[in-house]
Amino acid sequence: MSAPEAQRSAPLRALRPSAKVLPEHARGHNRSLVLQNLYSGGLQSRADLARETGLTRVTISDLVSELIADGLVVETGQREEGRPGKPAILLDINRGGYRIIGIDLSDTGVFRGAVLDIDGGIVTRMEAETDGAEGDEVAHLAVQLVRDLVAAADLPILGIGIGSPGIVDLGGRVLSAPNLGWSDLALQSMVETATGLPVIVANDANAAALAEHSFGGAVGDFMLIRVGRGVGAGLILGGTPVFGSRFAAGELGHVVVGTDGGDLCVCGKHGCLETWLSVPRLRAGLAAAPDAAARDEVLRRAGERLGIALAPVVGALNLDEVVISGPVELLDGPLTQAAIETFRARTMAEFHGDLTVRMSDLGQDIVMRGAAAMVLSGRLGVS
Amino acid sequence: MSAPEAQRSAPLRALRPSAKVLPEHARGHNRSLVLQNLYSGGLQSRADLARETGLTRVTISDLVSELIADGLVVETGQREEGRPGKPAILLDINRGGYRIIGIDLSDTGVFRGAVLDIDGGIVTRMEAETDGAEGDEVAHLAVQLVRDLVAAADLPILGIGIGSPGIVDLGGRVLSAPNLGWSDLALQSMVETATGLPVIVANDANAAALAEHSFGGAVGDFMLIRVGRGVGAGLILGGTPVFGSRFAAGELGHVVVGTDGGDLCVCGKHGCLETWLSVPRLRAGLAAAPDAAARDEVLRRAGERLGIALAPVVGALNLDEVVISGPVELLDGPLTQAAIETFRARTMAEFHGDLTVRMSDLGQDIVMRGAAAMVLSGRLGVS
DNA sequence: CATGTTTGTTAGTAAAGCGTACGAACAAAC
DNA sequence: GTTTGTTCGTACGCTTTACTAACAAACATG
Numbered sequence: 161m162s163a164p165e166a167q168r169s170a171p172l173r174a175l176r177p178s179a180k181v182l183p184e185h186a187r188g189h190n191r192s193l194v195l196q197n198l199y200s201g202g203l204q205s206r207a208d209l210a211r212e213t214g215l216t217r218v219t220i221s222d223l224v225s226e227l228i229a230d231g232l233v234v235e236t237g238q239r240e241e242g243r244p245g246k247p248a249i250l251l252d253i254n255r256g257g258y259r260i261i262g263i264d265l266s267d268t269g270v271f272r273g274a275v276l277d278i279d280g281g282i283v284t285r286m287e288a289e290t291d292g293a294e295g296d297e298v299a300h301l302a303v304q305l306v307r308d309l310v311a312a313a314d315l316p317i318l319g320i321g322i323g324s325p326g327i328v329d330l331g332g333r334v335l336s337a338p339n340l341g342w343s344d345l346a347l348q349s350m351v352e353t354a355t356g357l358p359v360i361v362a363n364d365a366n367a368a369a370l371a372e373h374s375f376g377g378a379v380g381d382f383m384l385i386r387v388g389r390g391v392g393a394g395l396i397l398g399g400t401p402v403f404g405s406r407f408a409a410g411e412l413g414h415v416v417v418g419t420d421g422g423d424l425c426v427c428g429k430h431g432c433l434e435t436w437l438s439v440p441r442l443r444a445g446l447a448a449a450p451d452a453a454a455r456d457e458v459l460r461r462a463g464e465r466l467g468i469a470l471a472p473v474v475g476a477l478n479l480d481e482v483v484i485s486g487p488v489e490l491l492d493g494p495l496t497q498a499a500i501e502t503f504r505a506r507t508m509a510e511f512h513g514d515l516t517v518r519m520s521d522l523g524q525d526i527v528m529r530g531a532a533a534m535v536l537s538g539r540l541g542v543s
Numbered sequence: 544m545s546a547p548e549a550q551r552s553a554p555l556r557a558l559r560p561s562a563k564v565l566p567e568h569a570r571g572h573n574r575s576l577v578l579q580n581l582y583s584g585g586l587q588s589r590a591d592l593a594r595e596t597g598l599t600r601v602t603i604s605d606l607v608s609e610l611i612a613d614g615l616v617v618e619t620g621q622r623e624e625g626r627p628g629k630p631a632i633l634l635d636i637n638r639g640g641y642r643i644i645g646i647d648l649s650d651t652g653v654f655r656g657a658v659l660d661i662d663g664g665i666v667t668r669m670e671a672e673t674d675g676a677e678g679d680e681v682a683h684l685a686v687q688l689v690r691d692l693v694a695a696a697d698l699p700i701l702g703i704g705i706g707s708p709g710i711v712d713l714g715g716r717v718l719s720a721p722n723l724g725w726s727d728l729a730l731q732s733m734v735e736t737a738t739g740l741p742v743i744v745a746n747d748a749n750a751a752a753l754a755e756h757s758f759g760g761a762v763g764d765f766m767l768i769r770v771g772r773g774v775g776a777g778l779i780l781g782g783t784p785v786f787g788s789r790f791a792a793g794e795l796g797h798v799v800v801g802t803d804g805g806d807l808c809v810c811g812k813h814g815c816l817e818t819w820l821s822v823p824r825l826r827a828g829l830a831a832a833p834d835a836a837a838r839d840e841v842l843r844r845a846g847e848r849l850g851i852a853l854a855p856v857v858g859a860l861n862l863d864e865v866v867i868s869g870p871v872e873l874l875d876g877p878l879t880q881a882a883i884e885t886f887r888a889r890t891m892a893e894f895h896g897d898l899t900v901r902m903s904d905l906g907q908d909i910v911m912r913g914a915a916a917m918v919l920s921g922r923l924g925v926s
Numbered sequence: 927c928a929t930g931t932t933t934g935t936t937a938g939t940a941a942a943g944c945g946t947a948c949g950a951a952c953a954a955a956c
Numbered sequence: 957g958t959t960t961g962t963t964c965g966t967a968c969g970c971t972t973t974a975c976t977a978a979c980a981a982a983c984a985t986g
Contacts, residue, residue, distance in 0.1 A: 179599050181572040183942050184974060186564040190943090193563060207964060219943055221965065245963025246951040253598050254788040312614060326892075336893070376657045381788045383859065393859060402780060404861025408894040416889035419801040419851065427891060468802065469855045475798040476766065476856045478787025506799035508810060510719070511710075512789040566942060566973055573974090590933055602974050624929060628932025629982040 170171050190215060192541025195232065196222050198253045199278075199542045205248030224251060231257055232540070253278060253542075259313045259533045261320040261357075264527035265302060265340070266364035268340060268389055273305045274525070275313045276532040280375045282525060294341030302347070303354050310355055319358040319539050320351060321531030323367030325392075329407045332361035339389070360534045366401050367409050367530030368520075374482050374533040374543045376405025376522050380480035383473065384520070385412075385466070387486030391434050397477065399543070413438070417469045436465040442490050456494050463495035467502025474512050475502070485520040492519045566708045573598060575924025577606050578615065581636045581926045582661075585926050586619060587825035588631030603630070607634060614640055614699075614925070636661060636925075642696045642741075644703040645911035648685055648723070649747035651772050656688045657908070658696045659915040663758045665908060667695050677724030678730025685730070686737050693738055701808040702741040702922050703734060704914030706750030708775075715744035722772070722920045743917045749784050751903075752915030755866050757926045759905050759915040763863035766856065768795075768849070770869030774817050780860065782926070796821070800852045825873050839877050850885025857886070857895050868903040875902045 183287040197212050198204060206224055210217040227233040234253055239248040255278045257541070264272040269292070275284040288305045290298050306320060324347060326337025334340075352358045355537060362370075367383035373396050378384075384394045393410035402409045413434040414427045419478020421439075422431025435441060445458040470482060484491050484499075500517045507513075536542045546800060571597070578594050583589060589607055593600040607704075610616040615637055622631040638661045647655040651673070658667040671688045673681050689703060709720025715731020717723075734742045754765040756779050761767075767777045776793035778785040785792050796817040797810045805814025806824075828841040853865060865882075867874050869891060883900045890896075903909060919925045 180576060180974095181569040182975090183566040183569055186566055186569050187942065205964075216944060216946085217965065218967090241965075244953040244961070247964075248964065277838055352723060358943085395859060397780070397785060402860065404865040406861055406894070406897070409861040410859060411861065411891070411894045412855065413856045414891040414894075415854045419803050427886070472795065472800070472852045472855045473859045475795045476793060477785065477793065477859075478792040479589070480788040506812070508794070508797040509791070510796045511797075514789070541720045543710040563943095565944090570973065588933075599975060600934065601936090601976085605974085627930070627982095627984040628930075629934075629980095631933065 179438060189541075190219070191227065193222055194220065194227065195253065195540050195542050197534075198233065198251060199540075203239075203250040203252050205239065205250055207248060209251070241244070254278060257315060258318040259283065259315045260318050260532040261306060261309045261313070262528035262531035262535075263302065263306060263320070263322040264364065264367075264525075264531065266323060266325045266388065266527055268339075271302055271305050272524075273309050274528045275309055276529065278318075278536070280371075280529045280532050280536075282528070283314075284309070286312070290340075298340050299342065299345060299347065299350065303351055306351055306355060310357070317357055318436075319360065319370055319535035320355065321367070321534040322351065322359065322361045323364040323527040323531045324361055325364050326367075327365045327411075328361055328409050330403065332359065334361070335407065341465075347440055358535070358539060360369075360531075360538050362401075362531075362534055363392070363407075363410065364527045364530075365392035365482065366403070367394070367397050367534060368485055368522075368526045369530070370401065370533040370537070370543070371526045371530030372520055373399075374536065375529055376483065376520055378483055381477065382479055382481035382483060383410075383477075384471075384483045384485055387437055387484065387491060389438050395477075410467065415469065417465045428458055433469050435467060436462045439487060439490065446490075460495040460498040461489065463498025463500075464502045466495070467499040467506065470499065470503050470517075471506040474515055475507055478512065479515060482515065482517045483520050484518070485522070485526050488519060488523075493516035553653055553726040553778075571604070572807045572924075574606055577603065577610065578923050578925050579638065581616065581634060582919075582923075586633040586635050588622065588633055590631060592634070592920075638662060640698060641701040642666065642698045642703050643915040644689060644692045644696070645914035645918075646689060646692075646703070646705040647747065647750075647908075647910035647914065649706060649708045649910055651722075651770065654685055654688050655907075656692050657911045658692055659912065660722055661670045661701075661919070662917050663754075663912045663919075665911070666697075667692070673723075681723050681777065682725065682728060682730065682733065689738060693740070700740055702918035703738065704750070704917040705730065705734065705742065705744045706747040706910040707744055708747050710790050710794075711746045711749075713786065715742065718742070718790065718878060723774040724925050739921060743914075743916070743921050745784075745917055746775070746777070746790075746793065746915075747910045748775035748777035749786070749817070750777070750917060751777065751868055751905075752866075752913070753784060753912030753926070754905055754909045755868075755903055756782075757919065758912055759867055759903055761864055764860065765866060766793075766860075767862035767863055767866045767868055769914045770802065770867065770874060770894065771822055774820050778860075792868055794811060795852060798852065800848045816848060816852050819845045822870055822873065828875075842873070842877040846881025846883075849878070849887065850882040853882065853886050853900075854889040857898055858890055861895065865898065865900045866903050867901070868909050869916065870893070871902060871906075891914055 176221045194215050197209055206220045210220045216510040233251055233255045236250045236252050239250055260276045262274050262276050267292055271288045274282045276282055286309055288301055324334050325339055327335040329335055333478045334342045334345045334347050336343050348359045348361045365386045368386050372378040372384050381397045386392045391413040414432045416431045417427055417433050424430055424433040425435045446455050449455040449458055576596050580592055589603045590600055593603045616634055617637045619633045619635050643659045645659050647659050654671045656669045657665045658820040659665055669692055671684055707717050708722055716732050717725045717728045719726050731742045731744045748769045751769050755761040755767050763778045769775045774796040776795050797815045799812055799814045800816050806818040807813055808815040808818045829838050832838040832841055873878050
């Protein structure tokens with residue numbers, strides 16, 4: 161396959177320019193700009209792209225011919241419009257030309273994977289039970305799942321994205337993932353050598369946030385709260401994921417919430433967010449509740465705690481949106497409602513009143529699709 | 544196949560390229576790169592710069608000659624070293640060639656301003672009592688202060704930086720500053736037309752954070768908490784200030800902290816961070832305390848609240864550092880100590896244990912110097 | 927003094943994007 | 957049917973940018 165060139169365009173930051181920028185980097189940026197317009201804007205002609213991007217028709221023609229030669233863009237026929245002038249030749253991303261592998265390692269007991277198309281649609285699913293395996297054993301299980309998916313793909317593969325639990329650095333090393341018994345595991349290079357394909361690994365909550373950004377309705381600055389066995393968060397500010405200085409951004413599960421104690425957590429503290437909000441705790445609370453009103457109260461209390469934890473974060477960051485991902489039957493309804501009310505009671509409407517808090521629509525596939533979004537972003541500069 | 548390239552490419556590059564990049568933009572970036580190296584690295588030769596930046600000696604020579612023509616860089620003589628080869632001609636930023644005007648509008652009853660040198664040192668101070676004036680009147684007072692400082696400058700002025708209280712948008716409009724009676728005031732363009740010089744306006748806490756970044760010891764991702772009449776914060780992630788979707792990032796003062804009530808705040812809620820931590824409240828609490836132990840307790844309680852508010856923010860962002868700015872006699876000591884202890888008790892050491900919390904060393908001039916840093920960053924790309 | 931090193935500059939080349947100009951293809955007006 | 961005006965995509969030449977290659981100047985060392 162004529163592999164698309166890796167994009168290495170440097171972000172032009174305002175502060176502390178730390179690396180030189182050459183014209184070819186600008187070229188890569190403009191390539192991504194064209195791809196982005198085609199990806200999100202659908203069918204467009206070269207002239208449309210020129211108007212949209214501000215580049216000249218000549219430059220667009222040059223870029224497009226390069227992208228067509230790389231197999232990333234295709235001509236899809238003429239525009240059917242009764243307009244005067246020469247009819248436009250419509251272009252589109254070669255949506256039927258590539259596949260992406262997306263992997264979700266965050267669930268308990270099972271690894272989930274899929275072959276996805278360029279639009280993040282799922283073509284083929286696969287799963288692998290982990291049966292409580294740990295360490296290298298379970299790592300090989302993950303690699304095998306990737307191998308199976310690669311073999312199942314019907315088209316050239318653009319890349320492999322993996323959402324892993326735990327702390328993941330920028331080079332795709334899982335520094336720490338207690339649930340899987342991993343510490344300092346070079347997952348990215350493992351999978352790369354096993355497949356010969358480009359691989360991107362990130363924390364599952366970060367991947368989920370990217371999914372919401374690319375395929376969900378998230379606009380602007382937002383945080384995605386992922387509620388499962390534990391509680392984690394992914395943050396996207398100005399279109400860019402936030403990883404944190406030690407790659408531990410979003411590790412909210414073991415932050416104590418409130419000043420009135422709380423249940424004992426596995427970490428030894430009392431009142432961690434997880435003790436209120438994790439799925440096992442919620443289910444246990446619901447099971448112990450005698451009637452519907454009591455069950456409602458369990459959910460409302462969890463929502464309150466979420467609202468309490470959100471208030472300082474939203475205050476510090478002035479977010480547009482908070483998206484919650486996890487079991488709908490638990491999270492959607494009283495819990496989310498209570499979170500919103502609590503948040504509103506604890507912040508100033510003038511500053512943060514327009515924050516929206518809602519459930520994600522992406523369901524269980526969110527991490528796999530986020531992993532695919534990582535590939536699209538990393539390889540094509542598209543989201 | 545270029546797949547291996549992707550391994551080294553940034554895992555998740557900047558998303559959504561939204562504007563074209565031309566070679567001239569890259570040129571500007573490289574100009575800033577040279578300036579940054581000279582600014583922070585001191586005297587260097589052209590060859591040194593070439594080695595440091597990765598650009599060739601030829602390109603560096605070209606950039607430097609342009610910068611010298613612009614008066615931004617000067618040759619300062621030959622290097623005195625017993626090395627073989629042609630002796631190097633040392634270069635430096637033209638530190639004695641320009642001044643910067645820095646303005647602090649955040650204090651109660653007085654506007655502070657200064658003429659500063661390129662290194663952020665204060666050359667001339669000026670103040671203007673506001674005498675409780677509001678709206679346009681006090682705006683003209685600010686403009687007059689700027690005019691006086693411009694007249695007092697002994698060298699060409701690189702630009703004017705202004706740290707204002709309230710919400711400031713990216714175009715230098717003060718959207719809301721209740722203390723000064725401002726709403727939607729186009730402060731930047733006002734001062735620009737009054738002086739004919741480049742002006743940058745930002746929120747005072749953001750300016751202070753930039754000061755700590757440029758002239759203080761802050762490294763990496765950090766938040767600056769500014770305690771005065773109210774409480775505000777400035778945030779710098781990856782070397783870039785965070786402004787928030789409605790330019791209200793850092794507005795932490797009216798976030799409720801804790802779940803055990805608290806004093807009534809001017810905003811109508813109970814237990815806002817300001818009710819514990821603002822300077823007036825702290826002073827009142829100290830005055831009402833019967834003895835030293837009670838005064839200590841007042842400070843410790845305020846510190847606890849700060850720690851409670853910090854925990855979720857640091858958890859979400861995985862910061863390196865939190866810097867506190869304000870009256871030393873109140874903040875340094877039991878208050879900061881209690882904040883650290885509370886924070887540690889509420890987060891997981893594994894993720895956030897290496898966070899440092901400390902007082903700023905920049906004292907009362909922090910906003911003025913931050914305003915100067917804004918000019919350096921905006922005009923030269925230097926910090 | 928010859929030799930090797932380092933510095934900074936000159937000359938020529940490749941890449942990227944721009945402006946201008948032009949042929950092709952179409953709709954609308956006559 | 958012809959003319960006119962519009963739009964699309966491309967060819968050509970120019971400017972900007974940074975690179976490679978080569979070289980003179982200035983110094984230390986043997």
